[in-house]
Amino acid sequence: MAVLTSCSPNYRNVELIGTVFDEANGKIVQNAQVKVVWWTYDMSTAAWESRKTEEVLYTNTRGEFSSKIDKAQSFDVEVFLSDGRTSEYAENLTNNKTSIRITIQ
Numbered sequence: 001m002a003v004l005t006s007c008s009p010n011y012r013n014v015e016l017i018g019t020v021f022d023e024a025n026g027k028i029v030q031n032a033q034v035k036v037v038w039w040t041y042d043m044s045t046a047a048w049e050s051r052k053t054e055e056v057l058y059t060n061t062r063g064e065f066s067s068k069i070d071k072a073q074s075f076d077v078e079v080f081l082s083d084g085r086t087s088e089y090a091e092n093l094t095n096n097k098t099s100i101r102i103t104i105q
Contacts (some may be wrong), residue, residue: 011052
């Protein structure tokens with residue numbers, strides 16, 4: 001007999017790791033601004049509303065960024081370069097650890 005302890009659509013202990021590349025030269029992009037928006041289902045209301053948590057990060061010398069959150073169902077990422085170029089990415093989580101590669105055109 002199976003016992004369900006939770007029916008939460010959120011993943012727990014979520015980690016996102018990303019790398020930003022410049023399509024023009026194929027190189028990593030250091031110091032790019034990265035806005036991560038985590039979406040979490042709030043089951044405390046009858047409507048199961050989505051709540052967002054925003055975080056602004058910068059890529060390191062290897063073009064990488066990372067973000068962690070206690071629980072989430074999906075995320076959006078927007079990258080801003082100093083020359084005005086941007087890129088967006090969104091994903092519904094399929095596990096609690098996700099790696100992405102973002103290429104700026």
